[in-house]
Amino acid sequence: MNFTLHQLQIFLKITQTKSITKAAEELFLTQPAVSIQLKNFQDQFEIPLTEVIGRQLYVTDFGSEIALAAQKIIDEVNAVNYKTLAYKGILSGKLKLAVVSTGKYVIPYFLAEFMNRNSGIELEMDVNNKTKVIKSIKNNEVDFALVSILPNDVALESEVLMENKLFLVGHKNAKSQASAVGTDFLSEFPLIFREDGSATKTSMEGYLKKYGVSPKMRLQLTSNEAVKQAVIAGLGYSVMPLIGLKNELEKEDVVILPAEGLPLTSNWRLVWLKGKAMSPVAVAYLQYIKDNKDKIKSESFSWIEGY
Structure with a gap:
């Protein structure tokens, strides 16, 4: 076999989106480019990875197993990259956020400078409704969530933003x-x-x-x-x-x-699971929020005080 990391990344995105078109959009590639890479990847296996029924793409059981292996390989490659940056004294790793839909008007302002300061950090952010965001935080799938109403059935710690x-x-x-x-x-x-x-x-x-x-x-x-x-x-x-x-x-x-x-x-709050063992990136981001939230609020959201 002679597959590339690029092919693994494309195949993994296809399995996540169940769509070549959506995968192309999220990877900022053309649809033909994604289709070609999927075909080249598929050609290395005798068993189908995907199948199309009607106009819907489905991942086969074998394809799901390969996707799990692809994720592990990509995670290991990322870990190598993060360790390399760490030895250079650069903060590195992945910051995972889940944000309620309306929070998309808030969270970018509380992220921009932090991300600009730390180019070695990879941001993964899911914007969804409250139910799905709370599920993500409950399942410990993210470092932080941005919500305006706290759930009653999960122990959280929080930092009020505005x-x-x-x-x-x-x-x-x-x-x-x-x-x-x-x-x-x-x-x-x-x-x-x-x-x-x-x-x-x-x-x-x-x-x-x-x-x-x-x-x-x-x-x-x-x-x-x-x-x-x-x-x-x-x-x-x-x-x-x-x-x-x-x-x-x-x-x-x-x-x-x-x-x-x-x-x-109510209040926009950055929340995380009580007792969560935070990564160095998560610790750094929380400290950044504590140190800079008042400045960010003053610079970007002073207009709110007029209502």
């Missing part, structure tokens, strides 16, 4: 409809929710339940961006995190409506 505020928002003409929104208003117009498992949806439903609001119509969308565009288009109203609305508020595409009991407030 405040999280949720407001009722509507399209640009909504302000003329209600200067002070009451429960009657909320019951008369469509309300737009995030998907199940979202912390934003949990907060919004809790608020409506507290004030006895039964929406005239419910729309459920799968991302903060989708909800935002629906609000801008005038499809309805939503309770949304302020952190993701900066540009839309500045352009007056959306407006904040004053409503009893709002804003809802």
Whole structure:
């Protein structure tokens, strides 16, 4: 056999995404290039690694075994690289984060300078809804998670980064409809929710339940961006995190409506398993956060204080 590390990396990504197109996108390669490398890799085995049924790619049992071996080889190569950098006095290794969907507006600012200072660190970040993020931290699959609501069923330690505020928002003409929104208003117009498992949806439903609001119509969308565009288009109203609305508020595409009991407030927190044995990279990142979070908040999020 004469396979290359590059082929192993491509095959592993294909097994993870179950798609040549998605693998190409995530590896920043063309689809034909990925297909050719998969074929060259497959040609070295008599047993199929993948199969296509309809238009869906499936990994065979044999392919799954090869993927496990590929992961071990890649991990060993990375370990060699990290040790080489460590002997040079360069902080190296992998930093693994799980971030709730709306946290994508927060976490890059708390990562950029740290990553720029430490070029030997590899970042692995999964952005998903709260349910999947909490599962990742429970299973000890990541070093840290970024959440705004702490789970009750797992022992965590945390570092508060900044405040999280949720407001009722509507399209640009909504302000003329209600200067002070009451429960009657909320019951008369469509309300737009995030998907199940979202912390934003949990907060919004809790608020409506507290004030006895039964929406005239419910729309459920799968991302903060989708909800935002629906609000801008005038499809309805939503309770949304302020952190993701900066540009839309500045352009007056959306407006904040004053409503009893709002804003809802919580905190963006970096969390990790209590008692977790941290890697040198994780220890360094946590110390960086403690030393620099106030500066980052002041430089990048001072606009929030105006709301």
